[in-house]
Amino acid sequence: MAKEVIMPKFGFTQETAEIVRWIRREGERVDQGDPLAEVTTDKVNMEVEAPAAGVLAGVRYKEGDVVPVTEVIAYILAPGEQLPAGAAPAPSPSVESATEAGDGDQRPHRLATPVAQQVARERGVDLTMVAGSGPGGRVTRADVENYLASAGGKVRATPAARRVARTEGINLTEVAGSGPHGRVQAEDVLRHLASKAGPQPPPPTIQPVGAPASGQPQVLPLSPTRRTIAERMQRSFQEAPHIYLETDVDASALEELHRRANARLAESASPTMKEAEQPLRPRVSITALLVRAAAWTLTRHPLLNSRLDGANLLLLPEINISVAVATDHGLIAPVVRQADRKSVSQISAELADLAERARQSRLLPDDVAGGTFTISNLGMFGVDRFTAIINPPQVAILAVGRIHRQFVPDEQDQPVLRPILPLTLGADHRVVDGADAARFLADLRECLEHPEIMVI
Amino acid sequence: MSATKNVNVAAARPQSVLERMGPDLPRQMLQEMLLIRSFEEKAEELYALGKVHGTMHLSIGQEAVAAGASHALRKGDYLLNHHRGHGHCIAWGSDPNLMMAEFLGKENGYCRGRGGSMHIANIEANNLGANGIVGGGLPIAVGVGLSIKLRKTDQVVLSLFGDGAANEGAFHESLNMASIWDLPIIYLCENNQYAMSMPVQRSMKVERISERAAAYGMPGVTVDGNEVTEVYQAVAEAAERARRGNGPTLLEAVTYRWRGHSKSDRQVYRTRDEVKQWMKRDPILRFAALLGVDDQELERLRAEAKRRIEEAVAFAEASPEPDVSTILEGVYA
Amino acid sequence: MRELTYAEALREGLRQAMMADPSVFLIGEDIGRYGGAFGVTAGLIDEFGGERVIDTPISEAGIAGACIGSALTGMRPVGEIQFMDFVTLSMEQIVLQAAKIRFMFGGKASVPMVLRMPAGAGTGAAAQHSESLESWFVHVPGLKVVAPSSPYDAKGLLLASIQDDNPVIFVEHKLLYKEKGPVPEEMYTLPLSQSHVVRQGRHLTLVATSAMVPRALEAAEQLAAEGIDVEVIDPRTLKPLDDAPIIESVKKTGRALIVHEAVKTGGFGGEIVARIVESEAFDYLEAPVRRLASLDIPVPYNRTLEAAMVPQVENIAAEARKLVKGKY
Numbered sequence A: 001m002a003k004e005v006i007m008p009k010f011g012f013t014q015e016t017a018e019i020v021r022w023i024r025r026e027g028e029r030v031d032q033g034d035p036l037a038e039v040t041t042d043k044v045n046m047e048v049e050a051p052a053a054g055v056l057a058g059v060r061y062k063e064g065d066v067v068p069v070t071e072v073i074a075y076i077l078a079p080g081e082q083l084p085a086g087a088a089p090a091p092s093p094s095v096e097s098a099t100e101a102g103d104g105d106q107r108p109h110r111l112a113t114p115v116a117q118q119v120a121r122e123r124g125v126d127l128t129m130v131a132g133s134g135p136g137g138r139v140t141r142a143d144v145e146n147y148l149a150s151a152g153g154k155v156r157a158t159p160a161a162r163r164v165a166r167t168e169g170i171n172l173t174e175v176a177g178s179g180p181h182g183r184v185q186a187e188d189v190l191r192h193l194a195s196k197a198g199p200q201p202p203p204p205t206i207q208p209v210g211a212p213a214s215g216q217p218q219v220l221p222l223s224p225t226r227r228t229i230a231e232r233m234q235r236s237f238q239e240a241p242h243i244y245l246e247t248d249v250d251a252s253a254l255e256e257l258h259r260r261a262n263a264r265l266a267e268s269a270s271p272t273m274k275e276a277e278q279p280l281r282p283r284v285s286i287t288a289l290l291v292r293a294a295a296w297t298l299t300r301h302p303l304l305n306s307r308l309d310g311a312n313l314l315l316l317p318e319i320n321i322s323v324a325v326a327t328d329h330g331l332i333a334p335v336v337r338q339a340d341r342k343s344v345s346q347i348s349a350e351l352a353d354l355a356e357r358a359r360q361s362r363l364l365p366d367d368v369a370g371g372t373f374t375i376s377n378l379g380m381f382g383v384d385r386f387t388a389i390i391n392p393p394q395v396a397i398l399a400v401g402r403i404h405r406q407f408v409p410d411e412q413d414q415p416v417l418r419p420i421l422p423l424t425l426g427a428d429h430r431v432v433d434g435a436d437a438a439r440f441l442a443d444l445r446e447c448l449e450h451p452e453i454m455v456i
Numbered sequence B: 001m002s003a004t005k006n007v008n009v010a011a012a013r014p015q016s017v018l019e020r021m022g023p024d025l026p027r028q029m030l031q032e033m034l035l036i037r038s039f040e041e042k043a044e045e046l047y048a049l050g051k052v053h054g055t056m057h058l059s060i061g062q063e064a065v066a067a068g069a070s071h072a073l074r075k076g077d078y079l080l081n082h083h084r085g086h087g088h089c090i091a092w093g094s095d096p097n098l099m100m101a102e103f104l105g106k107e108n109g110y111c112r113g114r115g116g117s118m119h120i121a122n123i124e125a126n127n128l129g130a131n132g133i134v135g136g137g138l139p140i141a142v143g144v145g146l147s148i149k150l151r152k153t154d155q156v157v158l159s160l161f162g163d164g165a166a167n168e169g170a171f172h173e174s175l176n177m178a179s180i181w182d183l184p185i186i187y188l189c190e191n192n193q194y195a196m197s198m199p200v201q202r203s204m205k206v207e208r209i210s211e212r213a214a215a216y217g218m219p220g221v222t223v224d225g226n227e228v229t230e231v232y233q234a235v236a237e238a239a240e241r242a243r244r245g246n247g248p249t250l251l252e253a254v255t256y257r258w259r260g261h262s263k264s265d266r267q268v269y270r271t272r273d274e275v276k277q278w279m280k281r282d283p284i285l286r287f288a289a290l291l292g293v294d295d296q297e298l299e300r301l302r303a304e305a306k307r308r309i310e311e312a313v314a315f316a317e318a319s320p321e322p323d324v325s326t327i328l329e330g331v332y333a
Numbered sequence C: 001m002r003e004l005t006y007a008e009a010l011r012e013g014l015r016q017a018m019m020a021d022p023s024v025f026l027i028g029e030d031i032g033r034y035g036g037a038f039g040v041t042a043g044l045i046d047e048f049g050g051e052r053v054i055d056t057p058i059s060e061a062g063i064a065g066a067c068i069g070s071a072l073t074g075m076r077p078v079g080e081i082q083f084m085d086f087v088t089l090s091m092e093q094i095v096l097q098a099a100k101i102r103f104m105f106g107g108k109a110s111v112p113m114v115l116r117m118p119a120g121a122g123t124g125a126a127a128q129h130s131e132s133l134e135s136w137f138v139h140v141p142g143l144k145v146v147a148p149s150s151p152y153d154a155k156g157l158l159l160a161s162i163q164d165d166n167p168v169i170f171v172e173h174k175l176l177y178k179e180k181g182p183v184p185e186e187m188y189t190l191p192l193s194q195s196h197v198v199r200q201g202r203h204l205t206l207v208a209t210s211a212m213v214p215r216a217l218e219a220a221e222q223l224a225a226e227g228i229d230v231e232v233i234d235p236r237t238l239k240p241l242d243d244a245p246i247i248e249s250v251k252k253t254g255r256a257l258i259v260h261e262a263v264k265t266g267g268f269g270g271e272i273v274a275r276i277v278e279s280e281a282f283d284y285l286e287a288p289v290r291r292l293a294s295l296d297i298p299v300p301y302n303r304t305l306e307a308a309m310v311p312q313v314e315n316i317a318a319e320a321r322k323l324v325k326g327k328y
Helices: A116-121 A141-149 A161-167 A187-198 A224-241 A252-267 A287-299 A343-360 A434-449 B012-021 B023-049 B061-072 B086-093 B096-103 B137-151 B171-181 B208-216 B229-245 B272-280 B283-290 B295-318 C006-020 C044-048 C060-072 C084-098 C133-137 C151-164 C211-223 C244-253 C269-276 C280-284 C302-309 C313-324
Strands: A004-005 A017-020 A035-042 A044-049 A056-057 A066-068 A074-077 A242-250 A306-309 A312-313 A320-324 A325-327 A328-332 A371-378 A394-398 A404-407 A417-429 B078-080 B157-162 B187-190 B220-224 B247-255 C004-005 C024-028 C053-055 C078-079 C114-119 C143-147 C168-173 C180-183 C195-197 C202-208 C231-236 C236-238 C256-263 C290-294
Touching: A044 C231, A044 C290, A056 C078, A074 B012, A074 C313, A116 A141, A116 A242, A116 C202, A161 A187, A161 C280, A242 A252, A242 A434, A242 C195, A252 A287, A252 A343, A252 A434, A287 A320, A287 A343, A287 A371, A287 A394, A287 A434, A312 B229, A320 A343, A328 C256, A371 C060, A394 A434, A417 A434, A417 B171, B012 B229, B012 C143, B023 B061, B023 B086, B023 B096, B023 B283, B023 B295, B061 B086, B061 B157, B061 B187, B061 B247, B061 B283, B078 B137, B086 B096, B096 C244, B137 B171, B137 B187, B137 C060, B171 B187, B171 B208, B171 C060, B187 B208, B187 B283, B220 B229, B229 B283, C004 C006, C004 C151, C006 C044, C006 C114, C006 C151, C024 C060, C044 C053, C060 C078, C060 C084, C084 C114, C084 C168, C114 C151, C133 C143, C133 C168, C133 C236, C133 C269, C143 C151, C151 C168, C151 C180, C151 C231, C195 C211, C202 C211, C202 C313, C211 C231, C211 C256, C211 C313, C231 C244, C244 C269, C244 C280, C256 C313, C269 C280, C290 C313
Parallel strands: A320 A371, A371 A394, B078 B157, B157 B187, B187 B247, B220 B247, C024 C053, C024 C078, C078 C114, C114 C168, C143 C168, C202 C231, C202 C256, C256 C290
Antiparallel strands: A004 A074, A017 A035, A017 A066, A035 A044, A056 A074, A242 A417, A306 A312, A325 A328, A394 A417, A404 A417, C004 C180, C143 C236, C195 C231
């Protein structure tokens, strides 16, 4: 039976992708996993791989076409197979077709777009149950998704579960529910998502060298997360010329602020008293202070809170700081949104919550999307200073090292012991010049050494 | 202890009242009564033409109470009006243009078109509004009276209500409180014989509403509500008492409404004959006679009043409707 | 900080308001010499005289009307209805006059008055002296409805209500009058229409009003020991309601429980549930939104029955537990 090659969905909100180039041609023999075409979505270039070995046939779109995700773009034929009937090359994406004989057991049904049919097939939806909102009562993909999202009749699931299923493209009927009456909860969907990404083994423990072994390399298949990280790192490193600027910040004022903030929070713990700042039990962290300072500095340097978009530079309206968190599954960077508008205690509480959920693999797509600037702190691992790779499509990243005590000259040139915080700013030189980066870094240092600037 | 008077007042003869009114006021009042009559007749006409939303409560035949009462008071005094209150509103000095605009629900009406006939107010002139609830203004009068007392001014409140309201619980609470605190309130009951379809004789055991004043230890006076000078005199006396700090008075002005209760009233509860009898005692004609105004003059004045009202209608019809986008305005201060 | 009872805090608020503004005066039954049925106005007549602390006959419509008329003409009256149950006798004045005058007159007048009244069961006063009718007033445009849950809130919200230019129905609770809490000495206001996150938490959003707030907090403490972290929100002002913090909270926790003393059917809780479900918080719900409120019965005289009718601390804790543990 002919195997479909579909335009896959790569991103959470991705709806379409553009074919940049066909790597293989109609009639060529391909192996499973061979890249067939290069496609792009929102500046992210990805490759569509062959789902099976065979002959590439029935190519339906050409370079430059923008194709809706899950749409069939070609077929892989095994020896002796024919193209399915009706799989003529290059139809227009929204043409109605009464039947779509993808795998033969498709009953003839009323009007539905090819995308809707695909989605319905994938998620086990009976199209005759779905109300069509398109012209002539045609069922569109949105109709199918709405049907799935609203009680559809069949699946008991909470709104939160449905939301996650929608964004992750998961068929709720496949998820085992842990709620009352077998209701699917959001955590069930997330668990399913984790298990669905192949056999997700617990993070493999790396055997120390010298362990009694066979002398063979230990094979650790790359997890999807790792693969994504690898791709992004490579692309960032290749595409964005990085410049690095270093500075050492006198962290005395920062540490003092940190100490006083926590003392104050500890003291005002009565739940009914304070209005201006709701008292929080957790402490304020140095990282939260850094996030706030960085956000403040970014309000004055919008260039470093921007994004390249073709021939335009987009100065982004929100300042959302991604904070790198190391987890067993790899590096992940949850986002503190609108960090310039939040108090340090709010930021601290959010970071604590995000970090914990990151470690428990309970982050939601919204938690990691939309970052405009990243802070990475390896100080707690004893790293003095380091250079970090920018998180695309951002244009800058701040690498924070270990606060260490150092003798520095004071105003009278006498040596005094001060806590020093090393910062290394990485910036995309296509967009940010040395001087821009330098000014940003200077202001950031000023802010950290004189935090009162933020309230004056 | 104040004496309660429960009989028709013959305290002052019309001529001496007229003298006390001065040279200009009586004429002014006659013109005003004509203006009120014209306004009401025009309102009736507009309604018949389908131009008015809702209903209206016409006071044709009751003009003497409106003119007599308002002019016995001073600028700065407060008015709490009832739902049959166009006449009182005009007599209190409202601009017929703005009243007509409100009547037609227009944005520049007194209440921006939000109140309509039953809730017309002119706050600037201390006209605290007509009330759609029978007796609804009576407890409010207590509040206004209290406010006057606390602020130590010599203002008074004219609290208007009908024979029907005299049977509401609020009447009892209000008059009682006003009496124990000696509030400067003139309770003026416009007894037009019917509370919608209920004749006053069947709704109370006592003969005169003013008799109820005794229950509250305040003076009670009944006057001929169609005799301008009697109404004027009684209100003036009550106002003087109030300003002296001697407390409230219950006045009853006996009158008659020529039209039904509202536009949807088929008037099955009274005879055409009865209405005709009362129409012969037209307060406008009576006052004109008292002033020595002849028919020709009266017709001239009547035509002038009609013209003024036509102007008001033209103004109102040319006025803008409220913008729906402002619909949420005016709920909270 | 020194502590006052809820009643003392109210009294101090009234006193300070009257000292600061000569247009503020009090009116109600037995508030002068007697000091108020619950002692809230005790001593104020000695300080301000009978002219500003006015005892009335038993005439609730008259009291409301007195407030309306004086508010319309330059004063800021604070009326007292002795038991919320009796407000039913002044409904016409409150609903058809006070609430509507501003709107009917095209925004050209305002009625800056406060009508205080104690609500609630628990004193054996039975069916006609134990009502909680706040949802009736929430349903009337033009009124504001405020319900303080602590001495600190009581004084701050009362002063804010007196300063507000609208008619405010100020719902106190009989059982709270004796509760003590820290109250600043100076005049201060708490903003109306701002919900108060009394306790932060991650597992459940618990919205409570009036006397249910202290019970909710107590339940939250118990649950904290079991590892259940409850966020308690007190709207403080029921109308206009500040629902943003509630919605944000439910987005965070995914679970919501509303607790109020008023009878469940037609109670204010329904409004909050609707707001949550109509908002973006809907997509974050992990369980149905639940309400805990009084049974649909008149308040019984018998002590045990009276207590069984109203949500108690253990009821709140149990319901919260069930919600968080996925029993709904």
